[in-house]
Amino acid sequence: MTEISDSLRLLYETTLEERENEYVLTLPKGLVEDSSLANDSSYRVALLESASDSRQSKSDRSETIPQVTEPTDEQRIESQGPPVEVGDVRSVTIDTLGDQGDGIAKVERGFIVIVPDTRPGDRVDVEITNVADSVAFAEPVSKAEVR
CATH class of the missing domain: 2.40.50.140 (Nucleic acid-binding proteins)
Known part of the structure; x- marks a missing residue:
């Protein structure tokens, strides 16, 4: 089991996108507004391979990954108590x-x-x-x- 730091502010799954000469991780605006994150602040980002990605071969990873709608914090809390x-x-x-x-x-x-x-x-x-x-x-x- 992975140890999670107490300083964790947000845990969210997204895809890495290539745009011109950079890579971008996109966070929906609502996730930032409903959290303790502040616009124009610096944060450390840890990239973890998802369980499904770790089982795929590198050649499979070039395929398009389907977008998954993340449940809201309220939905997670309700489902887990x-x-x-x-x-x-x-x-x-x-x-x-x-x-x-x-x-x-x-x-x-x-x-x-x-x-x-x-x-x-x-x-x-x-x-x-x-x-x-x-x-x-x-x-x-x-x-x-x-x-």
Whole structure:
């Protein structure tokens, strides 16, 4: 099993496209807008061969790969259930503030955790206090500002 870094912001499958003298990876606008990614920011990109690609021979790879519609974060969460439970203690980084001023962090599969009395950049150990289908609420256990 592959180890996934806690700093992972988005996991998305796409195809590599050749355009003139460069290669391009395309991300749908909605994926960026609905995530903690910011336009004009720099990110590290890891390219992993898909399971089906690793079984194909190099000559087969020149064929057109069919486009697959990716499920939304909400669809993934609904099909797999929330990745947290009441009582879990997690270490999260606050990405942004919500409409009510509470900190918002994301855990596995983009699942949102709302944490009061925090601000963007805070690294917080939290205890999950309430879990709904698409969001969880947590209370800070300890906090360290990351600047």
